[in-house]
Amino acid sequence: MKILYLGPYREAFCKRIQENNDEVYRTDEKISLEYVRLNKFDIVISYGYRHIISKDIINYLHNRIINLHISYLPWNRGADPNFWSFIEDTKKGVTIHLIDEGIDTGNIIIQREVSFKGELTLRQSYNILTDEIEKLFFEYWTTIKSGDYKTISQNIKEGSIHYKKDRERYNDLLVNGWDTPVSKLLEMRD
Secondary structure, rough: OOOEEEEOOOOOHHHHOEEEEEEEEEOOOOOHHHHHHHHHEEEEEOOOOOOOHHHHHHHOOOEEEEEOOOOOOOOOOEEHHHHHHHHHOOOEEEEEEEOOOOOOOOOOOEEEEEEOOOEEEEEHHHHHHHHHHHHHHHHHHHHHHHHHOEEEEEOOOOOOOOOOHHHHHHHHHEEEOOEEEEEHHHHHHO
């Protein structure tokens, strides 16, 4: 298969996809329909990609664009999902879903709730979620590639969405940036 991976370079992740003789192309730049058509990608994986994929690309690759998101959707769609799961005390987890025209609103392929134990920082919780989404992805990669899965639509009225600018009012809580202990963040939030 010819796979387009959208997002920052993750060496181990890319190598693991290639283990099955799949060709992997990666970019974190904004893609165009022309680029997708010329390269004839079989599937697109978005993982930490910072651009909105256009409607024409979504329509062209109908149900062949998936996103790996480190939240338990429909909660914490958009930016900084890990941060918001603590600030708003929502379910924590990871979700693999189809990409549609909304922000993290596509039908869910698979998701897993994640519990945190002990004292940890936002960075440590992010790393745990990243490990979990990658484990879940490779657990279901063969099924995802084959397209032989059922999806569940999201109830986005029940969930939440956040944009990068939304975090600005909480920046003073991040006393050590992403190395701020979650307990300190919660204490200062209250």
